[in-house]
Amino acid sequence: QKEVEQDPGPLSVPEGAIVSLNCTYSNSAFQYFMWYRQYSRKGPELLMYTYSSGNKEDGRFTAQVDKSSKYISLFIRDSQPSDSATYLCAMSAETSYDKVIFGPGTSLSVIP
Amino acid sequence: DADVTQTPRNRITKTGKRIMLECSQTKGHDRMYWYRQDPGLGLRLIYYSFDVKDINKGEISDGYSVSRQAQAKFSLSLESAIPNQTALYFCATSDWKGPQYFGPGTRLTVL
Numbered sequence: 001q002k003e004v005e006q007d008p009g010p011l012s013v014p015e016g017a018i019v020s021l022n023c024t025y026s027n028s029a030f031q032y033f034m035w036y037r038q039y040s041r042k043g044p045e046l047l048m049y050t051y052s053s054g055n056k057e058d059g060r061f062t063a064q065v066d067k068s069s070k071y072i073s074l075f076i077r078d079s080q081p082s083d084s085a086t087y088l089c090a091m092s093a094e095t096s097y098d099k100v101i102f103g104p105g106t107s108l109s110v111i112p
Numbered sequence: 113d114a115d116v117t118q119t120p121r122n123r124i125t126k127t128g129k130r131i132m133l134e135c136s137q138t139k140g141h142d143r144m145y146w147y148r149q150d151p152g153l154g155l156r157l158i159y160y161s162f163d164v165k166d167i168n169k170g171e172i173s174d175g176y177s178v179s180r181q182a183q184a185k186f187s188l189s190l191e192s193a194i195p196n197q198t199a200l201y202f203c204a205t206s207d208w209k210g211p212q213y214f215g216p217g218t219r220l221t222v223l
Contacts (some may be wrong), residue, residue, distance in 0.1 A: 008152070034211050043116075043202055043214035044155070088154070090211075100212060104154040 003027055006089055006103035015112050019076040023089035023103045026070065030091040030101075033065050035074045038086045038105065047087075048074070079110045115139045116215035118203050124221045125193050133188045133218050135203030144186040145212060146170075146178060149200040161186055193222040 006023045013019055021035075031052055036044035048063040050056045056063045062075040072091070076083055089103040116137045125131050135144065146158040147170075157170030159178040167178060175197060177189045190197055198221050204212040 032211075036214075041217070041219070043216045046211055046213060049211045099157075102155040104152060 003101050004089065004091060004103040006106055008104055008106060010107040010109060012109045012111060013079055015079060015081060015110055017079050017110075019079050019083070019108060019110075021074040021076075021087050021089075021106050021108070023072050023091075024070055025072075025091060025101075027091075027093060027101075028067075028070065029093035030070075031067075032092040032094070032100075033063070033072050034090040034092075034100070035061075035063055036088040036090060036102075037083075038088060040085075044088055081110045081112050084109045116203060116205055116213060118201075118215040118218050120218060121216065122219045124223065126223050127194055129193050131190045131193055131220070133201055133203075133220070135186045135188070135215055137184050137203075137205045137215075139205055139207075139213060140183075141205040141207045141213075142183065143206045143208065143212075144180065145204040145206075146176075146186070146188045147202045147204065148172070148197075149202060149217075155202065158188065190220075190222075193220075195222045198222045 004025045034049040035047045037047050038044045053065045053067045060077045064073040086105040086107045088105045090100050092100045119134045142163050145160040147155045149155050156172050158176050161167050161180045164180050179187050201218045203215040206212040
C-alpha cells in the first residue's frame with residue numbers, strides 16, 4: 001500500500017461546479033498537509049497548507065483534514081476553466097515540513 | 113522575476129554523457145531539494161540540503177550527485193546519464209518552518 005493514495009482521474013466538470021479532490025494516507029504520524037496545483041509543463045504551485053485536523057479556507061478553495069479517517073480533501077467552489085490542472089496532495093510528519101510525501105496527482109478539467 | 117529558477121528548461125542528451133542541472137533561489141531559504149517526476153509515480157526526492165555544509169540522500173539518489181555552491185544555489189549532476197533518467201526534474205526550497213516552493217522544472221531526455 002502506498003503511503004499516499006490519490007485518484008488520478010481525469011476528472012471533468014462543467015464551469016461553476018463544486019469540485020472535490022481527495023487523498024487518503026496510511027501514516028498516522030502525518031500532521032502537515034499541503035495542496036499543490038500543477039499546470040502542464042510547469043512546476044507545482046503551493047495552494048494551501050495546514051496543520052492537523054480541521055478546515056482552512058482561501059477564496060474559492062477549502063482544505064479539509066480528517067486525521068481520524070486519514071483523509072484530506074480540497075474543495076473548489078465556482079470552478080473556472082483556469083482551474084484545469086493536476087492537483088497534488090502532500091503531507092509530512094516532521095515539524096518543519098521536510099520529508100514530504102506527495103500523492104501522484106488528480107487531473108482536473110473544467111469545461112466552459 | 114521568479115523566486116526559484118532552473119536551467120536549462122529542456123535538455124536532450126545521450127546515454128553516458130555527464131549533465132548538470134542548476135537551481136537558484138531568491139527566497140532566502142536555507143533548505144533546497146531536488147525531485148524527479150514521472151507519470152504515475154509522482155514526485156520523488158533525490159537529494160536535499162539544509163544548508164551549505166549539509167547534503168542528504170533522498171529516496172532515489174543512485175546515479176545522481178549534488179553540489180550546494182551557496183545558500184542560493186543547488187545543482188544536480190548525472191555523472192553518466194541513462195535512458196531511465198528521462199523525467200521532469202524540479203528544484204524546491206523551504207525555510208525551517210514552512211512548506212516547499214518549486215521551480216519551473218527541467219525536462220530531461222536521455223537517448
